[in-house]
Amino acid sequence: MDQTALMLLLCLCSSALSDELRLVAGRSRCVGRLEKKDLGDWEPVIDWNWDLTSAAGACRQLHCGSVVSLQRDENYNVEIVCSDSVRLVQGTNRCSGRLEVRTNQSWSSVCEKDFDLQDAEVVCREISCGPPSVHQGALYGEVEATVGSREFLCEGSESALLNCSSRKSSGRNSCSPGQAVGLTCSDQDNFRLVGEASRCAGRLEMLYQEEWRPVDVYSSYWNMNSVAAVCAELDCGSAVSARDSKEASKRPVWGIWSDCFQSGSELKNCLPYDENGDRSHEIICSDSVRLVQGTNRCSGRLEVKTDQSWSSVCEKDFDLQDAEVVCREIGCGPPSVHQGALYGEAEAPVGSREFLCEGSESALLNCSSRKSSGRNSCSPGQAVGLTCSDQDNFRLVGEASRCAGRLEMLHQEEWRPVDVSSRYWDKNSAAAVCAELDCGSAVSARNSKEASKRPVWGISSDCFQSGSALKKCLPYGRHRDQSHEFICSDSVRLVQGTNRCSGRLEVKTDQSWSSVCEKDFDLQDAEVVCREIGCGPPSAHQGALYGEAEAPVGSREFLCEGSESALLNCSSRKSSGRNSCSPGQAVGLTCSDNFRLVGEASRCAGRLEMIHQEEWRPVAVWLHYWNMNSVAVVCAKLDCGSAVSARNSEEASERPVWWISSDCFQSGSALKNCLPYDENSYQSHEIICSGLLVEPLIFLSSSTDGVSTGRKQGSELLIGSHFSIMCSIRPQYEGGSFQLIFSTSNYTQNQTLPAVNHSALFLFSAAGHAHQGTYRCVYHVYVFSYNFSSISQPLNLTVSVSASPTALIIRLVVVLLGMLGSVLVLYFKARRNQKSGPENNHHDEGSRAEGSLEEETAV
Known part of the structure; x- marks a missing residue:
């Protein structure tokens, strides 16, 4: 594809994208309520996740320059003001980039010869950023658009660049490479803490649309990490504490999403919404100390603020009493570690002041100190790293x-x-x-x-x-x-498992946790542990299931009877001579499920119940999220195949149920972690899974071999013998049919008979080589308004001219047993005749003769 065609394609794609968004009801096409085209209809955009970064993307898509402001109207519709005629491109944020001006429907860069500080002030104000901090060429890449030939003559007070006077830059129709204006505007300070003596403590307020208001953060995600982001934004050290406060009357506040506080870089892009509320947030930051690069807010490399700059502290100038003060100042527990090189090298200059705290001061800068003479620098790795213990709250x-x-x-x-x-x-x-x-x-x-x-x-x-x-x-x-x-459970736990009912067993003795050797643990012990932690019976207990033991393996053998309520209630004895376990022999335990379906002939259909606190109850799930995906999780967990149907049932009166969150059913692994709560309800759930039917059985019967089942590796018939195949299934549902499927490597055929008394008999004449192959029984039944089927194990049949040695031996044994039976019958008859008197001889002879006639007639 040549360059012209490629440019045309890009233009067409850009045009198609811009057709999906528009701004309406504003003074220009770049101002107004944002609408999106959906299936041919224009609908207002209502999205709480929109911020200034999102709005900047919309302005670019609409070819409207940089975003100026964004707000929501009374109906929570997104409203955007784009700059229309100026934009900053290829910058690091919305307030920096190469300057482009729109004239005659096209964008062009500005040569730095035609642009000065007053012009920059106007542009930064126009796009709602702070004053210009830098404006020079080659900051944000080479020019991609045509460089304009107009010199701007702003006085600095204008509201828009195109409102300024200008003149043609005669003789300067082009710029030398690297001279297109790159502009960096400072971000506005749009957060503050007010109401206390320190600028680093008080009620959180935000400036938006030229109005300061208290901030109400959506509390579900508001935590100390959020507070730390505010303190960092205000250059106020570490977060100490925060609380919500309520006022007597509702007043306008800026509502804001806590997502804005996930990182400091996003704070200035937060989009508030107008609301009336009686809640605000009061924050205390440490002001003059902070811990950086730590694993949590109570650990990190210590930095102290003096003369508006932060510097690290040399470990030579810092002791335990100083550490106690710092930990108290930032609202953490006592120090557990303070040494160098824990949290990276110092990035700021290391201070040269030795602190002389007594340990009771409320802040580090309240301590006495003295200049660390002769120690103006620290050797690498000697900046103080401090770890404070968290409070037990x-x-x-x-x-x-x-x-x-x-x-x-x-x-x-x-x-x-x-x-x-x-x-x-x-x-x-x-x-x-x-x-x-x-x-x-x-x-x-x-x-x-x-x-x-x-x-x-x-x-x-x-x-x-x-x-x-x-x-x-x-x-x-x-x-x-x-x-x-x-x-x-206090004294037992399962660790490193896939859910709370599985893992490597650890037992707590003398305030420390140790694994258990599988030699010292049996099924009765496992039953007690599973009961103790509120799970079902043990399904597996063996070593090396859930990782190697990280704690010392105990040396106690448990002697549970299986009925105890806790493992430490069991008898035990010292495992003499077995103080250690070989690798992979620490007990791994898996306890079974706590759900079931009841009320139908199959365990894979019926009302969903859960056992909790040793009581089975129906389950009532929050219906807003309950769907067939949830049902599929239940069927899979119960090893019942896939989900077929589910319905909610209502009963005449309320009864106790276990209420449960549908989030538990998002994945099978979560089912055992569901925590129900005790409620009364009319509602329960009835589920049907595809694994509704038990497996049918298949039997082969022949005139020579008797009966064999499909569970054998194979069955053999003599050629010419008569045989039959019976399909049967354990009684579950009335009716249905059996399909006998016969398959070879070349073809498949089947025949179907109705189920009579839960079985069907398929008769065959003399066996031939065409009967060799695999037979399966498939049971079909229509219940619960659905068709279900279940297939048997295969029966592999071979037909031979002469029977195998095994078959011959079996037949010989049968013949010999038959002959032996006949001999025994004749023997006992003879004995009986001898015991009979002569008076009975004529009668016996008549019976035998009659019998002989019958035999001849039969023949």
């Missing part, structure tokens, strides 16, 4: 064990019950809590309701997706009557 209360009870969280120095969004709350979440508290595996969890509403900490279930996230959760206060109660 979760607990279980109300039961005799610390590993059971109501979940509570410490926040703002107050312990409250926790209310987690139930939609995603499952046993993975419960497992995260148990792991966080070093309490073994999750056994059970339930929602509890109290008589009166009281303050709780509302928390997002996202916090429980992994244990590492728990301490970053940022709760919000509310009044509810709901909390969560847990039971953890």
Whole structure:
């Protein structure tokens, strides 16, 4: 394809794309409500995920220059203002790039000879960015569009570049390479903290559309990582704390999505929406200290802010008392490690001040210090790396064990019950809590309701997706009557498994976890463990299933009877002489499922039930997400084939059910992790899977060999012998039919008979070589408004002129047994005749004669 044709194709593609979007009801084609063409109709765009980056893409697609602003109207429609006549291209963000100006429907670059600082100020204002920080050539690539020949003469106060005076740049119709204007506008400072003495503490506010308002962040994802992003954006050190505050009356706020706070680079592209609310967020940042490049907010290389710049600290100038102050200042627990080279080399200059804290100060800069004379530099790897321990901010209360009870969280120095969004709350979440508290595996969890509403900490279930996230959760206060109660196994756990009911077994003794050697563990022990962690009976227990033991293998042999409630309730004895296990011999345990289908003749059809807290109940699933994919997961998990149908059934009165989230059914591996909660409902679910039928049986019967089944490797017939094949199935459903399929390497044929008493008999005349091949029985039945079928094992049949030695031996044995039987009959008759008197001889002779006649007649 030549270059002209390629350019034409690109133009056509661009035109087609631009036809999919348009801006309407604005003062120009580049301003207004965004609409998208869908199946020939124009529909307003309503999308909460749109931000300034998305809007910039729409402006480019519409050939409308750079994005100026984006907002939502009262109906949440997206409204965009594009700059129309100027744009920055090939930049690192929307406020930088090579400047292009639109004249006569085409875009052209600007020569830096024709552009000065006042012109740059106008352009940066026009595209809603901060003042220009750089404007020079060759910053953002060579010119791809024609360079214009117009010199701009802006005064600096104009609202748009094309509103400025200009004149033709005579004699300068072209630019030397690298002289097209590249412009970098500074981003606006559109976040601030107000209401406290420090600029790094207070209520979070945002500037948008030239108006400062409090920010209300969608709390489901608002956590300490989000707060850390704000502190970093404001150059305020580490995040210390955050809380939600409520005011007496609703006032305008900027609502914002927490996705904006996933990284600092996205903060300035956040698109708020106008709402009235009574909630805002109050944040405290450390102001003068921060930990960078760590694995979480409580670890990293220490940097201190002095004279508006950050510098590392040399480990020679820092001791344990200093570390205690820093950890307290950033809202973390006591220091566990402070040494050099933990978190990368210093990127900022290393400070030359020695800190002399006593350990009780509230901030590092409140400590005494002195100049570290003669030590103005640190050797490589000696910048302080600090690890503070996380605070224990979760607990279980109300039961005799610390590993059971109501979940509570410490926040703002107050312990409250926790209310987690139930939609995603499952046993993975419960497992995260148990792991966080070093309490073994999750056994059970339930929602509890109290008589009166009281303050709780509302928390997002996202916090429980992994244990590492728990301490970053940022709760919000509310009044509810709901909390969560847990039971953890305390002393046993399964690790590195595919779900909570499988893994390598570890037992806790003397506050440490150790694996168990398979020599010291049997089926009765496994039954106890599976029951203890709230799973079904053991299906497998053997070594090397779930990785090598990472903890020392215990030296105790368990002697469970199988009925105990906990492994440590079992008798045990020291495994003398077996203090260690060979590699791969640590016990790996797999416990079975907790779902079933009941109420029909087949285990693969019926009402869905779940066992929880040792009680089987119908399952009621949130119908909004319950679909055939969910049903397919159930069928697959029960080894019942694929999903055929499902329906919701309603009963006359409410009865106890296990309510469960449909998220549990997104994958088969998640089923065992589902955490139900106790409710009453009229609703249950009835499911039919394709594996509805049991397997039919196939039998061969012949005049010479008797009966054999398809479970044998093969059956052999003598040529010319009569034979029959019987198909049968265990009684499940009335009626149906059997199809006998005969196949060879060359062809396949079949015949069908109705099922009578759950079987059918196929008769054959003298066997010939044409009967050699494979036979299968297929049972077909129509039930539940669907056709189902099930196929038997194959029966392989051969036909031979002479029987095999085995067959001959069998026949010889049969003949000999028959002859022996005849001899025995004659013998016993003779004995009986001898015992009879002469008076009976005439009668016996008459009977024998009659018998002989019958035999002759028969012959």
